[in-house]
Amino acid sequence: MTTDLVAAVDIGGTKIAGALVDATGELLHRVQRPTPAKEPAENVLRAVTDVVTALTEHDAWPRVAAVGIGSAGPVDARLGTVSPVNIPGWRDFPLVEGVRKTTGALPVTLVGDGAAIAAGEHWRGAARGRTNALCMVVSTGVGGGLILDGRLRPGPTGNAGHIGHISVDFNGDLCPCGGRGCVERIASGTNIARYALAAGWRPAEPGGDATAAGVAVAAAAGDPVALEAFDRSARALAAGIAATATLVEFETVVIGGGVSQSGEVLFAPLRRALGEYATLPFVRNIEVVPAQLGTDAGLVGAAAACWSDPDTFLARGAAGN
Incomplete structure (x- = not known):
C-alpha cells in the first residue's frame, strides 16, 4: 500500500x-x-x-x-x-x-x-517563493519561525525564531516565561485586552466582547484607548521584528493568528513602527503581509x-x- x-x-x-x-x-x-x-x-x-x-x-x-x-x-x-x-x-x-x-x-x-507555522506558510501560504522570511503568530501568545536560504531553520531544539520572548522593555512586566518586557507580554491578544481594560476601555454593550477582538472593533471605530492598545502592541512587534532582522536578515514578515484578523488596525501601526525601528540599510523596507492558511x-x-x-x-x- x-x-x-x-x-x-x-x-x-x-x-x-x-x-x-x-x-x-x-x-x-x-x-x-x-x-x-x-x-x-x-x-x-x-x-x-x-x-x-x-x-x-x-x-x-x-x-x-x-x-x-x-x-x-x-x-x-x-x-x-x-x-x-x-x-x-x-x-x-x-x-x-x-x-x-x-x-x-x-x-x-x-x-x-x-x-x-513558518513551514506551512512557506510551503502553501504567504511565504511561498520567499527565500528569507519570519513567520509569526499573534494570538493568545506570540510565536514565530524562520525561513532562511529557502529552508525552515528550527534550530537544534525546534525553537529558533521564537520572537515572542525577545525582551523589548527590560524594565517591563514579568512574563510567565521568567523574562521581563517580552514581545508576547505586550503584543499578544491577551495583553492587548489587558492593557485596554486597565486604561479604562470597556465594550460598548454590557457583557460585550472584552477580548482583543472587541478592542479591535473599538479601534476601527476610532476609540482612542483601543487605538493606543493596538499601537503599543504594534511597537512591541516592530521592535522584535527589527531586532530579529538585524541578526539574521530577511525580506518578508508573515503574520497570522487571531490578532492578525484585526487587519489594518494592527498592520498600519506595525508598518509605521517598523519604519522607525528597522533603519539600517539591510533591514529597511521589510515586507509585512498577512498569513494565508488561517487556523x-x-x-x-x-x-x-x-x-x-x-x-x-x-x-x-x-x-x-
Missing part, C-alpha cells in the same frame, strides 16, 4: 487539532479537541491521545508514513519533550513518547508551533516540517509502494 500521508498534530493553549495531510498540503481528515490547559499533565496528554486515536481510526490511516507535531513551546526536539508556557502542567513533558504509544513505530518530527497553518506546517525533516522515513525517500 502507498504510504503518502502525514499525521499532523497542532497543540496550543486553546485547542489540540489533528489531520491527515497529503504531499500537496491538503487536509484529508481533521479532528479537534479543546486543550485542558490548566489540568494535570495526564489530562492534557489524554486530549492529545483522543485526537491521534481519531486519526488512526480513519480509513486512510494505513497510508500514514510519519507523524509531525507542532506544539506550543518551548520544545526540545532532541529529547521529544515540551514545556509550553501556556500549559503549566507540562514541564519537560515526554510528548513524543506519549504520542508513540498510539502511533507505534512511525517516525515523529517535533517542532515549536512557530516553526510549524490550519499549524497542521499544514507540522506536516511540512515532517516532509522536510532529513531524519524521517518520508525524506529518506522510503515512502512508496
Whole structure:
C-alpha cells in the first residue's frame, strides 16, 4: 500500500487539532479537541491521545508514513519533550513518547508551533517563493519561525525564531516565561485586552466582547484607548521584528493568528513602527503581509516540517509502494 500521508498534530493553549495531510498540503481528515490547559499533565496528554486515536481510526490511516507535531513551546526536539508556557502542567513533558504509544513505530518530527507555522506558510501560504522570511503568530501568545536560504531553520531544539520572548522593555512586566518586557507580554491578544481594560476601555454593550477582538472593533471605530492598545502592541512587534532582522536578515514578515484578523488596525501601526525601528540599510523596507492558511497553518506546517525533516522515513525517500 502507498504510504503518502502525514499525521499532523497542532497543540496550543486553546485547542489540540489533528489531520491527515497529503504531499500537496491538503487536509484529508481533521479532528479537534479543546486543550485542558490548566489540568494535570495526564489530562492534557489524554486530549492529545483522543485526537491521534481519531486519526488512526480513519480509513486512510494505513497510508500514514510519519507523524509531525507542532506544539506550543518551548520544545526540545532532541529529547521529544515540551514545556509550553501556556500549559503549566507540562514541564519537560515526554510528548513524543506519549504520542508513540498510539502511533507505534512511525517516525515523529517535533517542532515549536512557530516553526510549524513558518513551514506551512512557506510551503502553501504567504511565504511561498520567499527565500528569507519570519513567520509569526499573534494570538493568545506570540510565536514565530524562520525561513532562511529557502529552508525552515528550527534550530537544534525546534525553537529558533521564537520572537515572542525577545525582551523589548527590560524594565517591563514579568512574563510567565521568567523574562521581563517580552514581545508576547505586550503584543499578544491577551495583553492587548489587558492593557485596554486597565486604561479604562470597556465594550460598548454590557457583557460585550472584552477580548482583543472587541478592542479591535473599538479601534476601527476610532476609540482612542483601543487605538493606543493596538499601537503599543504594534511597537512591541516592530521592535522584535527589527531586532530579529538585524541578526539574521530577511525580506518578508508573515503574520497570522487571531490578532492578525484585526487587519489594518494592527498592520498600519506595525508598518509605521517598523519604519522607525528597522533603519539600517539591510533591514529597511521589510515586507509585512498577512498569513494565508488561517487556523490550519499549524497542521499544514507540522506536516511540512515532517516532509522536510532529513531524519524521517518520508525524506529518506522510503515512502512508496
